[in-house]
Amino acid sequence: MTEHVAHEPAHASPEHDSHAEHGAHHGHDNSPEAIRKEIRKYLVVLGALAILTLITVGISYIHLPTAQAVALALVVATIKGSLVAAFFMHLITERKLIYAVLLFTVFFFGMLLWGPWHQRNNAEKVWKGYDLNASQPAPKTPTETHGSGH
């Protein structure tokens, strides 16, 4: 009875080692053909990223109105980012668990951007003269100092 337990540890590892020889279970296809195909895919993505980089730099030389410039730059950046995430980080074939983690993260990320920005935007509308962030030089005399933001 006692010996049963005491000797259990002895034959623990061989099973594991034999398992290791069979290549990794990454959730990736590790056959040489599949990997070669992957490599070609990476090079295509590289090409796409290069072209998109040139496009985004090109747009910046047109000096569009701010709203459009921001929108365009973010669209291009999002496409580029998605390419990197989907193919280089192989998110496209990733497990549900990872998606779940990222989904929450993206939501909280959104909240983080929305909170401060909304408050400022709202305050500007509701509190006339709210100008906490006006980049004016510091006043020379102490008497004119209150006002901004109070």
Place this chain on the structure above:
Amino acid sequence: MDGHAHAAHSHEIEIPYTVHARPDTGVYNGKLGIWLFLASEVMLFGALFSTLILLRTSSPNWPHGYNVLMVPWATANTFVLIGSSVTVVLGWAYLRLGNLKKGKFYLSLTLLAGFIFMGIKAYEYYTKFEHHLGPWTNNFYGTYFVLTGLHGLHVLGGMIVFAYLLLTADKWYAEKRDQFTNRVEVTGLYWHFVDLVWIFLFPTIYLL
């Protein structure tokens, strides 16, 4: 090794699923770990982008990045970083194909790209400091230096890991090939994330 007895007192205890995926979650420990870490990084840079958006939209005279920063050099840096992302996945792919030599070659290229990126970055900083422009100048430069600076620290961290992987590649590849390949994959995931951050930093800071 799950469900099997193991020696409780061996010096190096064996942690399950360090190399192979756990069947029900489908991932190995390192991969889940790095994705969680990246999730936290998303929140870190999220706060920084939130700062950038708030300060920029609040300011009546925020300069256009293309007027004050060196767009050509930054564009070059974008290519360098995108290229380095490809070399990482290529290195990983060749390691899985069993080609250590090519794998190491591409990892070295990645490290080299890191050096080039940091070199260009240093040159950019230098030209600013030379004109006595620093984070203290105004909030444009403040966000520029802090955001690119923290991003640069991330690049530096990745370079240190790649250097370590390259130095120990032969030993690891001979002894624990799968684990080594995993390490390259995980480091690669981090490196792509750093690239991804730059993909957003580049237009928001330099091009708008």
Place this chain on the structure above:
Amino acid sequence: MPPQRQVRVGTQWMRARDAQRALEEAIRVSEEESRAHGPHESFLRKYVFSVDHKWIGIQYGITALTFLLLGFSMMLLMRYQLAWPGQPFHPFIAKLLGAANAPGGVMLPEFYNQLGAMHGTVMVFLAIVPLAVGAFGNYLVPLQIGAPDMAFPKLNMMSYWLYLPGGLIMLASFFLPGGAANNGWTSYPPLSIIGTGQTAWLIGMVFLITSSLLGSVNFIVTIFQLRAKGLTFMRLPFFVWAQLVTSFLLLLAFPPLEAAAVLQLMDRVAGTSFFLPSGLVVSGTPLQVAGGGNPLLWQHLFWFLAHPEVYVLILPAMGIISEIIANNTRKPLWGYKSLVGAAGFLGFMSFVVWAHHMFLTGMGTAISAFFQTTTMIISIPSVIILTALIISLWGGSIRFTVPMLFALAFLPMFGIGGLTGLPLGLAAADIHLHDTYYVIGHFHYVVAPGTIFAMFAGIYYWFPKVTGRNMNEFWGKVHFWASFICINGVFFPMFIQGLAGVSRRLYDGGSQYIHAKPVLHWNVFISMAAFGLLASQVPFIINFFYSIFRGRRVGSNLWDATTLEWAATTSPPLGHGNFAVTPVVYRGPYEYSVPGHVGDDFIPQHVPDEPQNDVPVPAGGGMLAAGAVAQKES
């Protein structure tokens, strides 16, 4: 104890008991063998830079308890000043504080502010969280899920060794010129940027945040990846669930504060003005910075962490309480699924309530309405958890052990803390109550008689697990009753003072304010109660150290618990590796008093339903049956 507790030969209960004994014998033999032949770890590896989660848990525990005492002492100094403003300290204490902080034994206002900021910081970031997560989580999670260690042992070690320097930097800042941070634990700019002492605070915070990031990654991976065979998510002890949700909060809420800390550090050392608006004048002199920053941005980023942080403080406490209640009522937790669901929902919602700390910043009605709504919603899961725990008591044959007493006290205390939070969550009421002693009373009821009582409950409950010895029951009860009375004496009058409008940050306790006059006399009462609370901890401290060496030796599973950390390993557990035999799990975590079973009134998680054959199977030795267990994910 229930009457049906005799062991009957021929039932599986006999087998479980036998198995336990056999396991212990086997472990003893293997320990002796390893002592004789095994490799010897160096002192540094074993005790200082250990990678064993149990030792790291103990390191966290001892460090955090020390910080807890330190933070408590800071509060006592403040309470003395508040009760008897301007009265000199005892010469010994005056000498200890130094002439720079307390000339002639009378505390300076600047020093009072330092104590205030550091009390909050030390208690939240250096005492409670490291105790709840670093100590209890580290020690228990791998044991409860049947894992040999955390998923990344070295990362675990690193996480402790970032926490300790972070804490020491914080403490050392008292000795720097200008003293420690003195801007409240919330460090609101612009005061925090133009004031003294904040730089060390920020550097310390960067260490602490990095430490808890590493820790949280480790916990999540461990819980997802290293659960024993058969331990599906819905079979996890609630404590593990609580730790899982907590880790997600730490993982995703802390980075924004790290970013904010870096930005504030830049404001202080690099001359940036992220949080400094234009036109700031300090002591009559315009501040020479670029300006254009936004102080409210700091508040957003800070509370984006600090609200989830509140749930980081309370969730592990709820986990501990659940374990203790199930064990001491000898029946399953009522509504396990609702508990799990509520904990998850609580975690999620905690990310979208942060701006209820900022109603008075004038952020506008729309955003206030949003955050009021979410704040009211988040009270629902808290109520579900509390209700489930209270209903769990119903019909149980309760064992009034020391841990159970603390657990029982936790329920109404947390209830008071939670309910008094509702008026604060409504903007209209908050206008009156904001920054008064009412707020102090509210969150201290949650954290002190709430979380800290849960920590005490946990210490009394798992002490035998860690040391193999039990703490003294009588002195435990003395500790409990004295603490329970005193702690209510400290915090309840604060509601009265707060409702009268007394501000929380007054160096003289409010004696300059007419409106504070009718409630001022409570200051002396509160301070007396606080000193009583200090005295109440003496039996605990003595009991704790005495019991480590001289406590009554107890069996491996003295509470007759079902979860793996008690049932499938010895107390104290094996060295690195935890389990002589990796357990396989066959059932849920709280199978107490299962109807129709004879013998013991509990079925450990790793005991199979049907015996494999006539020979008793070693506990956890159901490897033969391992294949039969469906790997069903919830």
